[in-house]
Amino acid sequence: xTISPLTFVRSQRGVTYLMLMFAIVLIGVTTTAAxxxxxxxxxxxLEADLLxxxxxxxxxxxxxxxxxxxxxxxxxxxxxxxxxELTRQPKPFLRKAYADPITHGEWEYxxxxxxxxxxxxxxxxxxxxxRHEFPQAVRHFDGREAYYDWIFQYPNPxxxxxxxxxxxxxxxxxxxxxxxxxxxxxxxxxxxxxxxxSGLVP
Numbered sequence: 001x002t003i004s005p006l007t008f009v010r011s012q013r014g015v016t017y018l019m020l021m022f023a024i025v026l027i028g029v030t031t032t033a034a035x036x037x038x039x040x041x042x043x044x045x046l047e048a049d050l051l052x053x054x055x056x057x058x059x060x061x062x063x064x065x066x067x068x069x070x071x072x073x074x075x076x077x078x079x080x081x082x083x084x085e086l087t088r089q090p091k092p093f094l095r096k097a098y099a100d101p102i103t104h105g106e107w108e109y110x111x112x113x114x115x116x117x118x119x120x121x122x123x124x125x126x127x128x129x130x131r132h133e134f135p136q137a138v139r140h141f142d143g144r145e146a147y148y149d150w151i152f153q154y155p156n157p158x159x160x161x162x163x164x165x166x167x168x169x170x171x172x173x174x175x176x177x178x179x180x181x182x183x184x185x186x187x188x189x190x191x192x193x194x195x196x197x198s199g200l201v202p
Contacts, residue, residue: 049101054152055137060086060094061154079116110153119153
């Protein structure tokens with residue numbers, strides 16, 4: 001059977017079209033996969049930054065309270081009114097008043113019944129990539145569903161001798177720096193006395 005030149009050309013065009021479509025689909029799949037990988041890499045870096053800065057703030061709050069309580073007869077912790085207060089010379093407790101690494105904006109603040117900031121957390125409701133194997137200082141973050149649930153506070157459930165479990169953290173106890181007054185359990189003072197007994201606070 002003889003194939004006419006016109007039929008052959010049409011056949012070649014059909015093959016070329018199919019190859020072109022396949023190439024476009026392949027490029028699209030590859031680009032999507034690369035974009036997802038890049039997004040995950042960026043998120044992992046921001047997540048690590050959040051943990052590093054959050055733990056640093058948590059440690060600064062502990063040191064601030066311990067220093068302010070020195071020589072005073074009090075069971076309750078002493079907290080700063082702002083993160084900037086932790087950076088003041090001549091003895092800063094924090095290198096700088098960090099912003100939230102995830103949102104690049106302000107943190108939400110956990111306010112103590114006695115006044116001041118006893119903790120911070122990100123306003124982001126995104127799901128973290130890291131769900132387990134957290135540093136000792138924040139091991140109670142295990143299994144948390146969102147960055148919003150990562151509360152860097154002093155005292156916290158990861159501290160030795162502190163009976164409060166991670167599941168007992170107060171819900172809706174975060175207030176903004178501008179003024180909302182949250183409800184925080186009065187067990188804070190008893191927690192403080194427990195830590196004094198464990199030798200964590202002078």
